[in-house]
Amino acid sequence: QQGSLYYKFDIPIKDVASIWRGGCIIRAAMLEDIMQAYEKEETLNNLMQSNTFSQPLKQGLNALKQIIKTGIDENIPMPAFSACLNYYLSYHSGWLPANLVQAQRDFFGAHTYERTDKEGSFHTIWNETIQ
DSSP states (O other): OOOHHHHHHHOOOHHHHHHHTSSOOOOOOOHHHHHHHHHHTTTOOOOGGGGHHHHHHHHHHHHHHHHHHHHHHHTTTOHEEEEEEEEHHTTTTTTOOOGGGHHHHHHHHHOOOSSSSSEEEEOOOOTOOOO
C-alpha cells in the first residue's frame, strides 16, 4: 500500500488481496478477511488496526507467547513466531527501549531527543565532566 501511494500506482490494496487469492501458492481464507478489512477502510495503515484482526490477535497473544516459551524450553528455534510477537508488541507500545536510540543520536551527533515528562526537543552535553 505504501509503495502504491509513493509511486502513485493507484492500486487498491483490497484488489491485491483478491489477486493473491486466485494464486496457486497462496489461497488462504484470510485473504478474504483482508479484502473485507480494506473495503471497510481504504486508508487502513495496518491490518492490526482493523476490527477484523485486532480482536483475534489480542485473544491469541497468550497462546503465541506459550508456543514461543515451549520452543525455548525445548531448544527449538522459533524465529518467525518470535518476530511476529516482537512486531505486535512493538506496534502496540508507546515506549520502548529502542527510544534510547534518540539519546545515542544526540550524544554522537547532537540530533536532539524528546522526553516523556516535558514537551519539546532537547539536547544534552553528554560528555561534560560533572564537578
